[in-house]
Amino acid sequence: MHSLAVIGTTFAITFLAELPDKSMFASLVLGTRYRPIWVWVGVAAAFAVHVAIAVTAGQLLALAPHRVVESVVAALFLAGAAYLWWSSFRQEHEEDVGDHDAAREAGTPDRFLRVAAASFGLIFLAEWGDITQVTVANLAARYDDPVFVLVGAVLGLWAVAAIAIGVGAKSLNVIPMAWVRRITGTILVGFGVYAAVMAITG
8 A cells, every 4th residue: 555655646746747847848749740659659768767767866865864865855845846836937938839840741751760769869858857857866765665656757757748749738728837836846845844854853
């Protein structure tokens, strides 16, 4: 039951954190140009690699003394929450970012490996130092279940990629993007406060 809770918590936080992320929009644009399943394979592979790196970093962090780990985790969670709240108030006008490329390259056969590799490369580069990667590292340091954190994070990121590529940005109109950021930020505040209390009380 504990393992399922770790997977569920990691999935929910990662899913929400990735919704307003640049990688989600990049996946959306790629999905307008190439076959969605080809794009998803490349994007999914890139996410899996980044989650593995983040979980490894979190496990290395977990080797430090307990109070140090909790203090660092609290600081990173609170910093991530502050960033999400701050960015939620910015008016981002990135509409129709891919309209000029909406027409698929007529007469040019898209090869699976080329499209998947291009999608992998774009997302792999875009995710470095991303709030989602930092969050996954924090969760891996917080919980003593790296495999289940990895599973939850990968599934969360894959779900977002599937929505972005297959359904498109219209599916996100139900909840304004700014509020997605604020909801995620509030959740991270809760984790940050909890970690801070653990660091103080030991």
